Amino acid sequence: MTRQTQGLLLAFLGTVLLRLSLSDAYLRYVTEWMKWPVLVSGVVMILLAIGPIFLDPDDDGHAHADGDGEGHGHRVPRVTWLLVLPGLITFVISPPALGSYLAERRLNQAAAAEPAVVADLEQGATTTMPLQEYVWRAQSGGQSMAERTIELTGFVTTDDAGWYVTRLTLGCCAADARAFRVAVEEGSVDEVPAEDQWVTVTGSYVPGTGTQFGQDPEIAVETLEQIEKPRQTYE
Structure with missing residues (x-):
């Protein structure tokens, strides 16, 4: 692989990042503050690609002569082609936001964090x-929610014990996602929505x-919609 090809790969990956950040697609992978x-x-990455793309491969500062006086530009390992994979996955497959499959495998990995402001x-x-x-207030005894009406939004997950309103939280990116869920009190809803259906x-x-x-923690549901x-699926 030549340096010009390396430059084209850098430009390709830079374009992928621009496409993600200029749409809401980046929210599938990172938190909202990571847009910039x-x-x-x-x-x-696009600026870094300009040099390798337009550089003369026989005059790039690394050329040298062999026994026949032929110039050979600096070459990059073939493993660099692996840089194409993230871009192809993003453009072709376009993975959806994380849902119930991951949530069921990330439950109860840590206690809920205390909110910055507890009103x-x-x-x-x-x-x-x-x-x-809601989970944190329940873990703190639940007294602060006694006789209060609360609205929760999340997607539906189920198991043998019942069904839940579930949400994934991110510290930085999808790799550190954690799941929290609230069980719907048995009998408070007549019909269980489909798994992964978003509800309020x-x-x-x-x-x-x-x-x-x-x-x-459980919630006795009065209304379900x-x-x-939503645009932002993670908390």
């Missing part, structure tokens, strides 16, 4: 709450559930 680092990385919940009003906060449920915390690490997958 991904965009800048794409621009830098008192207003009685008589419906509070829209991140699912991880409104209801109240079931006292005493989810207080121990590894236990699922099936919704389209």
